[in-house]
Amino acid sequence: MNTKSGWQTxxxxxxxxxxxxxxxxxxxxxxxxxxxxxSEDEAEKVREALAYYPELLRVMTEPxxxxxxxxVTDEEIASGLAALKRRIARxxxxxxxxxxxxxxxxxxxxxxxVVVGGGAVAYKVMNRHEGTAVILSAxxxxxxxxxxxxxxxxxxxxxxxVLRPAFRPDRxxxxxxxxxxxxxxxxxxxxxxWSRVERAPDGSFPIExxxxxxxxxxxxxxLYGVDESAVPLATYTIRLIAP
Amino acid sequence: MADDDPRFTALYxxxxxxxxxxxxxxxxxxxxxxxxxxxxxxxxxxxxDYRGEAHWAYLEQTVRRVAFNWIRDKHAAKRHxxxxxxxxxxxxxxxxxxxxxxxxxxxxxxESLYDAIAELPLNDRTILLLQLGGASYEDLRKxxxxxxxxxxxxxxxxxxxxxxxxxxxPRQREE
Numbered sequence: 574m575n576t577k578s579g580w581q582t583x584x585x586x587x588x589x590x591x592x593x594x595x596x597x598x599x600x601x602x603x604x605x606x607x608x609x610x611x612s613e614d615e616a617e618k619v620r621e622a623l624a625y626y627p628e629l630l631r632v633m634t635e636p637x638x639x640x641x642x643x644x645v646t647d648e649e650i651a652s653g654l655a656a657l658k659r660r661i662a663r664x665x666x667x668x669x670x671x672x673x674x675x676x677x678x679x680x681x682x683x684x685x686x687v688v689v690g691g692g693a694v695a696y697k698v699m700n701r702h703e704g705t706a707v708i709l710s711a712x713x714x715x716x717x718x719x720x721x722x723x724x725x726x727x728x729x730x731x732x733x734x735v736l737r738p739a740f741r742p743d744r745x746x747x748x749x750x751x752x753x754x755x756x757x758x759x760x761x762x763x764x765x766x767w768s769r770v771e772r773a774p775d776g777s778f779p780i781e782x783x784x785x786x787x788x789x790x791x792x793x794x795x796l797y798g799v800d801e802s803a804v805p806l807a808t809y810t811i812r813l814i815a816p
Numbered sequence: 817m818a819d820d821d822p823r824f825t826a827l828y829x830x831x832x833x834x835x836x837x838x839x840x841x842x843x844x845x846x847x848x849x850x851x852x853x854x855x856x857x858x859x860x861x862x863x864x865d866y867r868g869e870a871h872w873a874y875l876e877q878t879v880r881r882v883a884f885n886w887i888r889d890k891h892a893a894k895r896h897x898x899x900x901x902x903x904x905x906x907x908x909x910x911x912x913x914x915x916x917x918x919x920x921x922x923x924x925x926x927e928s929l930y931d932a933i934a935e936l937p938l939n940d941r942t943i944l945l946l947q948l949g950g951a952s953y954e955d956l957r958k959x960x961x962x963x964x965x966x967x968x969x970x971x972x973x974x975x976x977x978x979x980x981x982x983x984x985x986p987r988q989r990e991e
Contacts, residue, residue: 582926584948587933591945597891600884607958617938620959624942626891627949632841632884634955637876641836645848650832653849657831657856750889763847768854802892 591625598622603633708777709738709794711807725791725812730784732816737777738796740807746798751780753811757790764792789813823868824860830875831856837879855882932981940974947971 598619605611606619623630638644709726728734738751749770754761764787767780778796792811797803834855838848855878859866866874933941946956956967 579926579929580948583929583933584945586926586930587945590934592891597888599888600881603884609961616961617942620942620946621938623959624945624949626888627946627951628842628887629884630946630949630951630955630959632880632887634951634958635837635841637833638836638840641832644836644839645832649845649849650835653835653852654828654831656849657828657853660853660857661860766847766850797889799889803889804892 588625588627595622595625597626597629603629607633706735706737709736709809709811711738711740711796711809725810727812727814728784729816730787730789730813732785733781733783735779736782736794737773737775737779738794738807738809739775739777740796741776742798742806746800746804748799749778749806750797750799750803751778752795752797753782754793754795755790756793756810757788761793784813787813789815821863823866824863826868827856827859827871827875830872833872834875834879837876838883841883843883851882851886855879858882928982932978935981936974936977939970940977943967943970944974944978 602611602615602619603623606616611619641650707726707728748768749772751767751770752763753765755764765782770778770780773779790813792813794809794811795805796807796809798806831852834852835848838851839845843851855875859875859878933944936944943956943960946959951959953964953967956962956971957964960967960970962970
């Protein structure tokens with residue numbers, strides 16, 4: 574039974590059509606609109622774009638909750654703050670000296686050579702990260718994102734991994750982001766994101782990923798190049814199975 | 817170090833507010849936590865530019881900007897690659913989608929509504945779509961740079977035009 578009203582259906586269709594024609598406005602444009610810094614022509618374009626992206630307008634206008642406690646639980650706040658403090662502490666831990674960095678680069682270059690030769694064990698030993706290291710090769714065509722890639726990389730649930738999705742971008746981007754989608758069910762569902770991932774000297778984008786807490790199934794990791802907006806660069810299909 | 821910086825330490829106490837705002841914006845719990853942490857890390861990295869004033873106003877602006885770009889990135893990614901549907905956000909309740917005008921037939925078919933809205937002049941279409949998208953009068957006032965009475969008046973005009981288009985036969989509308 575179709576429970577959607579005619580309004581909702583028409584509205585969805587209009588938004589869908591509009592979004593194909595008009596890109597979302599930037600935050601700078603919307604702020605400039607709010608501050609009255611745009612010419613009437615520019616303002617009209619931004620307003621029209623906002624009409625097709627109401628969630629962006631809502632982000633800028635939604636009032637603050639009077640009482641945060643009515644929206645989030647104390648447990649969420651406590652666990653979030655604890656994780657945040659850990660991340661801040663990690664971020665402010667001293668960077669390795671230049672000499673050590675050079676050494677690490679050389680070591681990783683050697684590691685790549687070893688891996689190519691089939692010495693995966695040596696690779697794991699020399700890698701500084703904890704967890705099982707896995708090199709991911711891209712699915713191929715980006716069109717594979719929708720339907721799932723080719724042969725999936727098989728990983729185990731309940732395991733700590735260092736994933737090294739390998740990809741050579743056509744051009745450098747300001748930053749890179751990886752996002753994991755659960756594609757087992759109907760619509761893909763974003764389940765984890767790694768922002769500001771750095772490209773390692775071996776050409777991979779290493780991330781630490783624990784599959785503890787993830788169910789068996791099919792997942793897709795998407796690598797984005799982020800400049801003014803994020804552009805998907807490569808996808809990696811992963812199948813999680815019980816060990 | 818920034819973590820020992822009392823300016824940054826003072827920002828920790830706003831974490832519940834940051835998280836609550838993200839949740840209110842429709843982000844699911846896990847994503848809200850991730851975004852909240854991204855926001856604080858960003859603030860942490862730019863402490864040298866922060867004068868330590870207006871803690872919440874400073875955080876709020878960062879929250880809105882990061883959330884905006886997060887959603888925008890998803891849209892941009894979809895546009896560029898026809899990639900996965902990641903619309904985790906902001907499904908608006910049906911009642912917000914109905915203009916407050918009972919005289920426009922609620923039972924009208926989606927197709928005729930679509931055609932009529934698409935036919936409206938740009939200004940009418942924009943204000944109507946913004947309202948359908950959940951914008952309040954106050955949001956419309958700010959976004960359109962109009963007075964409250966002008967917003968109401970323009971909405972009335974848009975609805976009247978829509979009503980007129982809806983009342984025509986399909987063939988008349990095509991002409």
